[in-house]
Amino acid sequence: MIPNLTLTVNGDRHEVHLDDARPTLLDVLRERLGLTGTKKGCDRGQCGACTVLVDGRRVNSCLTLAISVDGAEVTTIEGLARGGTLHPVQAAFVENDAFQCGFCTPGQIMSAVGLIAEGEAGDDAERIREGMSGNLCRCAAYPGITEAVRDARQRLAQNERESV
Amino acid sequence: MNLFDYVRPASVAEAVAAASAPGAAYLAGGTNLLDLMKAGTHRPARLVDITRLPGLDAIEVLPDGAIRIGALVTNADLARDPAFVAAAPAVAEALLSGASPQLRNAATVGGNVMQRTRCAYFYDPDSACNRREPGAGCDAHGGDTRGQAVLGWSEACIATHPSDFCVPLVALDAVVEIAGADGAREVALEAFHNLPGDDPANETVLRPGELITAIRLPAEAARFKAHARYLKLRERTSYAFALVSAAASLAIEDGAIVEARLALGAVAAKPWRARAAEPHLVGVSVTAAGFEEVARRAAEAALQEARPSGDNARKIELAMRVATRALVLAAAGSPARMPALPGSVFAPVPTLTAAGDVHG
Ligand SMILES: Cc1cc2nc3c(=O)[nH]c(=O)nc-3n(C[C@H](O)[C@H](O)[C@H](O)COP(=O)(O)OP(=O)(O)OC[C@H]3O[C@@H](n4cnc5c(N)ncnc54)[C@H](O)[C@@H]3O)c2cc1C
Ligand code: SF4
Ligand code: FES
Ligand code: FES
Numbered sequence: 001m002i003p004n005l006t007l008t009v010n011g012d013r014h015e016v017h018l019d020d021a022r023p024t025l026l027d028v029l030r031e032r033l034g035l036t037g038t039k040k041g042c043d044r045g046q047c048g049a050c051t052v053l054v055d056g057r058r059v060n061s062c063l064t065l066a067i068s069v070d071g072a073e074v075t076t077i078e079g080l081a082r083g084g085t086l087h088p089v090q091a092a093f094v095e096n097d098a099f100q101c102g103f104c105t106p107g108q109i110m111s112a113v114g115l116i117a118e119g120e121a122g123d124d125a126e127r128i129r130e131g132m133s134g135n136l137c138r139c140a141a142y143p144g145i146t147e148a149v150r151d152a153r154q155r156l157a158q159n160e161r162e163s164v
Numbered sequence: 165m166n167l168f169d170y171v172r173p174a175s176v177a178e179a180v181a182a183a184s185a186p187g188a189a190y191l192a193g194g195t196n197l198l199d200l201m202k203a204g205t206h207r208p209a210r211l212v213d214i215t216r217l218p219g220l221d222a223i224e225v226l227p228d229g230a231i232r233i234g235a236l237v238t239n240a241d242l243a244r245d246p247a248f249v250a251a252a253p254a255v256a257e258a259l260l261s262g263a264s265p266q267l268r269n270a271a272t273v274g275g276n277v278m279q280r281t282r283c284a285y286f287y288d289p290d291s292a293c294n295r296r297e298p299g300a301g302c303d304a305h306g307g308d309t310r311g312q313a314v315l316g317w318s319e320a321c322i323a324t325h326p327s328d329f330c331v332p333l334v335a336l337d338a339v340v341e342i343a344g345a346d347g348a349r350e351v352a353l354e355a356f357h358n359l360p361g362d363d364p365a366n367e368t369v370l371r372p373g374e375l376i377t378a379i380r381l382p383a384e385a386a387r388f389k390a391h392a393r394y395l396k397l398r399e400r401t402s403y404a405f406a407l408v409s410a411a412a413s414l415a416i417e418d419g420a421i422v423e424a425r426l427a428l429g430a431v432a433a434k435p436w437r438a439r440a441a442e443p444h445l446v447g448v449s450v451t452a453a454g455f456e457e458v459a460r461r462a463a464e465a466a467l468q469e470a471r472p473s474g475d476n477a478r479k480i481e482l483a484m485r486v487a488t489r490a491l492v493l494a495a496a497g498s499p500a501r502m503p504a505l506p507g508s509v510f511a512p513v514p515t516l517t518a519a520g521d522v523h524g
Binding site for chain 2: 063064129
């Protein structure tokens with residue numbers, strides 16, 4: 001028997017009845033909760049378009065069995081902005097020309113949020129590129145993405161300084 | 165994906181009982197298993213979700229100095245644990261050279277060791293594959309063989325084991341701790357994966373229902389921590405499996421090698437401990453001119469038995485070059501900080517001077 005799946009997505013608690021255990025977290029977000037900001041690119045862990053945070057860590061939602069993360073806190077691209085104000089990583093992507101078609105962008109932004117929280121890349125462009133290597137961009141907006149991540153990290157550090 | 169029964173056991177004993185049923189498979193991070201299920205390559209009747217089993221997610225230093233890594237520790241958490249990185253830098257470098265940050269956040273230690281081959285014909289249910297379906301034949305022969313094995317392969321199967329993590333582990337004599345219906349046992353990692361022989365479907369020594377509970381690095385592994393590197397040749401800079409890789413670990417006293425370990429990745433159906441190479445390095449001064457030639461001779465010994473399994477003879481030469489360079493890098497010393505591109509062939513190769521100074 002498959003129990004109901006409980007997920008807290010962007011702060012809201014959802015109970016989802018599953019017919020069987022097969023749905024991935026990606027499919028539950030898109031098909032059951034209507035959160036289509038998270039994209040399905042390859043569906044096989046090879047592109048990063050489906051990146052979300054599960055309990056604060058960035059993962060590929062296409063290779064996450066939803067029932068296995070029952071009870072988790074999930075953050076998707078829809079959960080970043082506060083009211084009408086973009087999250088600093090979103091703002092940095094807009095201002096640094098970090099996308100073209102935009103299909104990879106939700107995954108890129110969620111991955112950047114995860115990378116900055118991990119705190120290892122700093123401002124080093126090579127470390128940022130390696131830290132973002134799990135997200136492919138078919139439009140090759142990579143230079144803008146690297147700049148946006150660097151810029152966003154500085155904005156977040158600045159916000160933190162101002163809030164103490 | 166096929167329909168399956170899903171169970172979430174509360175203890176190791178319950179997990180082993182649930183997984184002893186025919187067609188059952190353990191689910192850890194799911195990054196390999198779900199991929200194979202989507203491809204239709206693996207169709208388990210039951211998934212035994214081990215992600216919530218208690219007691220399998222710790223990295224512990226045992227009283228004798230050995231390091232015990234629980235099977236559910238994620239690849240990312242292990243590669244970021246400061247004490248572990250200091251004790252086994254090449255293992256951390258190998259982990260960070262693999263997959264992507266997102267995948268490493270989900271992938272577990274046990275799942276990494278148990279991951280299946282990336283042979284494209286194994287992945288494609290419409291191709292004949294003895295590993296997937298015993299007796300079906302092997303479509304890899306005469307197909308695209310550039311990634312296939314050059315050591316230990318058989319007519320029945322020429323696939324490789326794709327793990328990076330396992331390569332430095334096998335160099336350091338890691339041990340696999342196993343729980344089963346008859347209690348606990350342990351097996352050297354070097355003896356854990358089977359060469360294909362005439363039964364490639366029999367991939368590891370695990371019996372039905374057996375669970376990996378931990379990987380243990382013996383205390384002696386710490387002897388190599390100052391001179392340990394992993395080098396991985398890929399078809400793109402990052403987020404790619406190894407074409408060939410090498411882990412080199414040297415114990416050096418007064419400028420001379422007292423013990424050497426070398427292992428190769430993506431050359432065989434198991435992480436390949438290159439024991440034949442190791443004696444060539446003992447007693448050698450790492451600062452002497454000509455260390456690179458010694459390293460090359462050791463690498464040639466490592467590949468002496470290699471034979472192409474198709475149109476992949478160049479892999480033998482590539483493996484010798486990667487092993488040589490890994491040894492030169494290890495001689496220069498473990499990096500003070502993890503390189504920006506872990507395991508990358510694009511990093512500059514340091515040169516050693518007679519005074520032992522490193523010029524990178
Ligand atoms: C796009 C992509 C790129 C990748 N690149 C690399 C790479 O460059 N280098 C590399 O090394 N790997 C790479 N990987 C593979 C990745 O490392 C593995 O998928 C991962 O380590 C598997 O761990 P998991 O916890 O997700 O295992 P799962 O997918 O949950 O399980 C894998 C297998 O192990 C079994 N299993 C899991 N845990 C146990 C246990 N404790 N005891 C017994 N059996 C168990 C499962 O039944 C299953 O058969 C890549 C994967 C993807 C999708
Ligand atoms: S090489 Fe091995 S895994 Fe690949 S198709 Fe042949 S039998 Fe299957
Ligand atoms: S859709 Fe998940 S990695 Fe491509
Ligand atoms: S912006 Fe088009 S794929 Fe990245």
